[in-house]
Amino acid sequence: xxxxxxxxxxxxxxxxxxxxxxxxxxxxxxxxxxxxxxxxxxxxxxxxxxxxxxxxxxxxxxxxxxxxxxxxxxxxxxxxxxxxxxxxxxxxxxxxxxxxxxxxxxxxxxxxxxxxxxxxxxxxxxxxxxxxxxxxxxxxxxxxxxxxxxxxxxxxxxxxxxxxxxxxxxxxxxxxxxxxxxxxxxxxxxxxxxxxxxxxxxxxxxxxxxxxxxxxx
Amino acid sequence: xxxxxxxxxxxxxxxxxxxxxxxxxxxxxxxxxxxxxxxxxxxxxxxxxxxxxxxxxxxxxxxxxxxxxxxxxxxxxxxxxxxxxxxxxxxxxxxxxxxxxxxxxxxxxxxxxxx
Numbered sequence: 001x002x003x004x005x006x007x008x009x010x011x012x013x014x015x016x017x018x019x020x021x022x023x024x025x026x027x028x029x030x031x032x033x034x035x036x037x038x039x040x041x042x043x044x045x046x047x048x049x050x051x052x053x054x055x056x057x058x059x060x061x062x063x064x065x066x067x068x069x070x071x072x073x074x075x076x077x078x079x080x081x082x083x084x085x086x087x088x089x090x091x092x093x094x095x096x097x098x099x100x101x102x103x104x105x106x107x108x109x110x111x112x113x114x115x116x117x118x119x120x121x122x123x124x125x126x127x128x129x130x131x132x133x134x135x136x137x138x139x140x141x142x143x144x145x146x147x148x149x150x151x152x153x154x155x156x157x158x159x160x161x162x163x164x165x166x167x168x169x170x171x172x173x174x175x176x177x178x179x180x181x182x183x184x185x186x187x188x189x190x191x192x193x194x195x196x197x198x199x200x201x202x203x204x205x206x207x208x209x210x211x212x213x214x215x216x217x
Numbered sequence: 218x219x220x221x222x223x224x225x226x227x228x229x230x231x232x233x234x235x236x237x238x239x240x241x242x243x244x245x246x247x248x249x250x251x252x253x254x255x256x257x258x259x260x261x262x263x264x265x266x267x268x269x270x271x272x273x274x275x276x277x278x279x280x281x282x283x284x285x286x287x288x289x290x291x292x293x294x295x296x297x298x299x300x301x302x303x304x305x306x307x308x309x310x311x312x313x314x315x316x317x318x319x320x321x322x323x324x325x326x327x328x329x330x331x332x
Contacts, residue, residue: 041282047250048282050317056250150293150323153286189319190289192282 002104003063004042004157005035007137009100011167013110015134018127020097021170027201031165032096033089034197036069037082038157041193045070048192053082065099082196090200101126109133141171144187145180151187159187160194164201228252229277231259237332240267245276248284256284260291264300271330275306280314292324305330 002010008031012021037053040046043061046053055074060067069089073079079088089096104110105126113125128134137158144151144159145168151159162168163184168177177184188194229246240263248256263270272288274280280288288304295302305327307315315326 044250049279050314149296150289152293153290156289186319186322189317190285190323191318195317 002107002109002133002137003035003066003100004038004154004161005032005065005096006100006104007133007158008032008035008161008165008167009097010104010109010134011137011141011162011170012097012165013126013128013134015128015131018110018113018125020124020126021167027204028165029090029096030086030197030200030204031161032100033086034164034193035157035161036065036089036096037085037193038161038191039063039066040070042154042157046073048082050192051081051083053080053085065094065096065103068094082192083200086193086196086200138171141168145172145177145183148183156187156190157194159184160191161197163188164194164198229256231255233259233263235267236330239269239271239330239332241271241273241330241332243273243276245278247279247281248277248287249279249281250283253281253283253287257287257290260288260302261294264291264295264302265298267300269301269303270295271303271305271327271332273305273330274311275308277308277311280311285314285318285320289320289323303327303331 012028013019014021037046040061041048043066045055045057045061045066047056055070058070058074060070073085076088079085101110101112105112109128109130110126111129113127115123115125117123140155141158141162144155159168162171168184172180188198229244229248229252232243234241242259242263244256246252260270260272292302303325306329307326315321320326
């Protein structure tokens with residue numbers, strides 16, 4: 001089974017071109033941090049409440065990225081809120097996307113192509129080798145949004161991470177997303193981690209807007 | 218039916234009884250990651266066996282994200298087998314978590330027991 005992080009990064013790969021839709025945008029990094037925290041929660045390593053986060057099982061998961069974050073969490077008991085950890089991992093500038101891509105390549109789901117644009121600029125592409133996993137992710141997301149029932153835990157998490165990454169537009173068309181806006185917001189609110197990710201992205205957007213306004217003056 | 222206690226429960230104590238057609242599951246203690254599996258298992262078993270199940274959270278002191286997921290997945294199981302599932306009488310601390318999570322959008326939460 002893919003990790004939440006791998007599923008979100010896979011969703012960001014353009015099936016036709018192999019290009020990355022997320023292009024390592026700042027907000028996406030926050031969402032990927034959220035995906036890692038969800039993976040640790042699903043593995044039974046951490047638990048959260050409305051504010052705090054705690055390590056409940058120190059044994060490694062066997063996944064390189066998750067274990068690095070888990071070790072970091074054990075080393076820093078002074079950081080104990082979900083918000084602290086989202087900000088902390090974000091500022092460590094770990095290439096979560098790159099690590100997930102590497103893992104997807106190793107699993108034979110993607111391949112890696114490097115070309116030159118105009119003989120100078122490096123262009124990286126990650127064409128889909130086997131689209132079974134990608135289709136599975138898309139179907140689960142579409143079902144979670146279209147249905148009025150309670151989705152599986154993983155699917156609730158997936159919607160709440162794909163939404164702030166702006167990736168739901170690659171699963172359903174704009175009209176349908178607009179029609180199901182309330183449902184998406186409901187699913188995104190259910191988990192503390194996704195609420196904090198959304199707040200972190202909103203704060204980042206506000207800071208960037210403020211900086212741009214200051215420059216314009 | 219007399220309430221009984223789960224002997225293996227560490228973090229939560231669960232009582233079960235049937236009243237006026239409702240199978241009432243009383244949960245006491247802390248619904249965190251340690252108790253989540255037991256809570257989900259108990260609620261799932263109840264909705265599989267009874268058409269109307271009420272989870273009485275009046276004595277539940279704390280619920281974490283893992284506990285919340287357990288309740289949600291039990292409610293999902295109830296939908297799958299067309300059982301009625303209601304979360305009742307949450308303490309103010311637990312209700313605050315439900316409110317922040319918008320849980321009322323996806324399942325039925327009552328201030329009091331329906332029976």
